[in-house]
Amino acid sequence: MNFTTNSIRNSASLEQSVLYGDIYFKVIPKHTSAFNSLSIRNVSDWFESVTFHYTCMNADQRKNFECFVTALHRQLQNIDPEKVDVKVDEITEESSLLLWRESTNGISKLIFNEFGGISYVYIGKDGKKKRGLFDTAIDFEKLLYLFMSM
Amino acid sequence: MACQLAYIPKHLHAGDRQPENIFQVGEELYYRTNPDNLQRPYDNIKLQDISHNRSVLPKQGDKEDVLYNIIIDDEQERYENKTIVALLIKNLGELDTYSKTFTTKYDDALSVTITLLHDPVPCMYPHSVFELRLVDGTVVDSHNYTKTLGKRNQAYSDLREQIRNELTAMMLNEEIDSTQSFEEVVL
Numbered sequence: 357m358n359f360t361t362n363s364i365r366n367s368a369s370l371e372q373s374v375l376y377g378d379i380y381f382k383v384i385p386k387h388t389s390a391f392n393s394l395s396i397r398n399v400s401d402w403f404e405s406v407t408f409h410y411t412c413m414n415a416d417q418r419k420n421f422e423c424f425v426t427a428l429h430r431q432l433q434n435i436d437p438e439k440v441d442v443k444v445d446e447i448t449e450e451s452s453l454l455l456w457r458e459s460t461n462g463i464s465k466l467i468f469n470e471f472g473g474i475s476y477v478y479i480g481k482d483g484k485k486k487r488g489l490f491d492t493a494i495d496f497e498k499l500l501y502l503f504m505s506m
Numbered sequence: 507m508a509c510q511l512a513y514i515p516k517h518l519h520a521g522d523r524q525p526e527n528i529f530q531v532g533e534e535l536y537y538r539t540n541p542d543n544l545q546r547p548y549d550n551i552k553l554q555d556i557s558h559n560r561s562v563l564p565k566q567g568d569k570e571d572v573l574y575n576i577i578i579d580d581e582q583e584r585y586e587n588k589t590i591v592a593l594l595i596k597n598l599g600e601l602d603t604y605s606k607t608f609t610t611k612y613d614d615a616l617s618v619t620i621t622l623l624h625d626p627v628p629c630m631y632p633h634s635v636f637e638l639r640l641v642d643g644t645v646v647d648s649h650n651y652t653k654t655l656g657k658r659n660q661a662y663s664d665l666r667e668q669i670r671n672e673l674t675a676m677m678l679n680e681e682i683d684s685t686q687s688f689e690e691v692v693l
Contacts, residue, residue, distance in 0.1 A: 447549050447670075449656075450663055454549065463545055463678060467667065471660040475667060476691055479675045483683065487671060488691030489611070489664070498693045 397437040399429040406444050412451045416472035420492060421453060424466070424474075427496040431504075440504070457503070464506045466499070474499070478506045509629035513583045514574055517564050520626040526563060527624050528602040533595045534561035535622075535634065535682065536572040538588040547591075548673045553666055554651040556636040556673065558593070560624060563632045576629040594681045604684050608668045613661035617641045620669060622682070638669065 396402050403425045407418060432440070445454045453468040462480035469475065476499065478486040490499070509519040535558040539547040548556075559572040569592060573584045599605050604622040618640055625635045638646040638655055646655045655662060668688075676682055 445546075445549070447667075449550070449552060450666065456546070458545060463674075469660075469663060469667075471663065473660070473664075477671050477688075478691075479671070479678050481679060483679055483686055485671070485675050485686060485688040486691050487668075487688040488693065490693060494693050502691065502693070 396428075396432070396440050396442060399425060399432060406453075410444075410446055410453050412446060413453055413468070414451075414470055416492070417453055417468045417470060420468050420472065420474055423492075423496045424455075424468075424500065427500045430497070431500060455503070459506065461506055464503050466503050476502055480506070507628045510578055511576065511629050514576065514629045515571075517566050518571060518574070518630055518632070520628050520631045523626060523631055525624040525626055529560075529595055529598055529604070529622060529624075530562065530602075531595055531597055534569070535559065535593040535595070536561065536569045537591045537593065537677070538572050538585055539591060539677075540587075541589040544589070544591065545678070546674060547677050548670045552648075552651060553638060553655060553669055554646055554648045556638075557625075558634050558636075559630065560632040560634050561592075563624070567632050571630070571632065574630065576627060576633075591677055592680060593676050596681045596683045597685055599684045604682050606672065606684065606687075608665055608672075610661045610664040610668075612659075612664055615641070616661050616665070618646075618655060618665050618669065620672065636673070 403422070407413065407421070413421065428440075441457055443456050443458075445456065446452060447454055447467065450467075451470045454465060455468075456463060456465040458464075461482070462478060462484070465475070465477040467475040467477070472492055474490045474492075474494070476486070476488040476490070478484070488502070508521070537547070537558045559567070559569070561567065561569065569590055572590055573586070573588060575582050575585060595604065605619060607617050607619040609617045618638055621637045621639065623635055623637050625633050625637075627633045640646065640654055644650065644654050655666060671688065675686075
C-alpha cells in the first residue's frame with residue numbers, strides 16, 4: 357500500500373513541476389481524477405487512493421473504513437469486483453466519508469462520520485426507507501452484506 | 507417591499523398577497539438542482555435555506571419559474587444550467603402541511619422539526635421553504651446556523667444527517683409523504 361501512496365504523491369508532485377508539469381500532465385494518466393473510477397478489483401489500491409484523496413478523515417474514520425475494506429477484500433474472493441459499483445464522496449459539512457451505490461431498487465449509503473460512528477442508509481424507489489447508526493463494535497461483514505444486498 | 511427585478515413576470519410578484527399555509531394533496535413543489543446531483547442533492551449544502559416553488563400559486567404559474575434568479579444585484583436572470591425536480595405532495599398532516607420531528611439518541615433533550623411553509627418573497631410569490639425549528643423554538647436561518655443546527659457535535663450531526671436523508675428520499679421518490687419514517691436497522 358505504501359508503494360501506491362508514494363507513486364500517487366510523486367505523480368501529483370510531478371504535475372506541479374514548472375518545467376515538466378505540462379508534458380507530464382499530457383503523457384501520464386492522472387491518478388487523482390481517476391480515483392473514483394478506479395476498479396475495486398485491487399482493493400488495496402482502492403483503499404489507498406480513497407484515503408489519499410479524502411484527507412479530511414481522522415484516525416477513527418480511517419480505522420472504520422479500513423475495517424470495512426478488510427471485510428470487502430474477503431468477499432471479493434467470491435463475487436465479481438466489476439459488479440461492485442461503489443462510489444466514493446464526502447459530505448463536506450460533516451467531514452464524513454460517504455460510500456454509496458445505486459441499484460434498480462434505490463440508493464444505499466455508508467457514512468463514516470468524524471465522531472467514529474457509521475450510518476447505513478437505504479432509500480428505496482418503492483418508498484422503503486431504512487437507517488442504522490452504529491459504533492465501531494460492529495460486525496463489518498454484516499454491514500457489508502447490508503450495504504451490498506439492497 | 508415591491509419586486510425590483512424587471513424580468514420577473516408580474517403574476518409572480520408577491521405584492522400585498524399573504525402566505526397561504528394550507529397545502530393540498532396532489533400539489534407539487536419544484537426544486538432546482540444540478541443535473542449531475544439528482545441522487546444526493548442535499549448532501550453538500552448547508553441546511554439553512556431549503557427553497558422550493560409551489561405549483562398551485564399563482565394559478566398561472568409555471569414550473570420553469572423556479573429557474574428565475576431573484577437575487578438583487580446579480581446579472582444572471584435565470585439558472586439555465588439547472589434541472590427541475592417536481593415533488594408531489596402525497597399526504598398531509600393535521601395542519602394541512604408536511605411536518606416531522608427528528609430526535610437523536612445522543613441528546614434526549616434535543617429535537618428538530620421540519621415544516622413546509624409558504625414563504626412569499628417580493629419577486630416570487632410561490633416561494634416556499636422547509637423550515638427547521640429546534641425544540642427551544644429557534645428557527646434555523648443563515649445568520650444563526652453555526653450556533654444552532656450547524657453546531658459541530660455528534661447530536662447535531664446526527665440530526666442533520668436525518669434531515670438530509672429525509673429530503674433525499676423525497677427527491678428520489680419525487681413525493682412528500684408525512685406518514686413514512688425510516689425503519690431502524692439493527693445488526
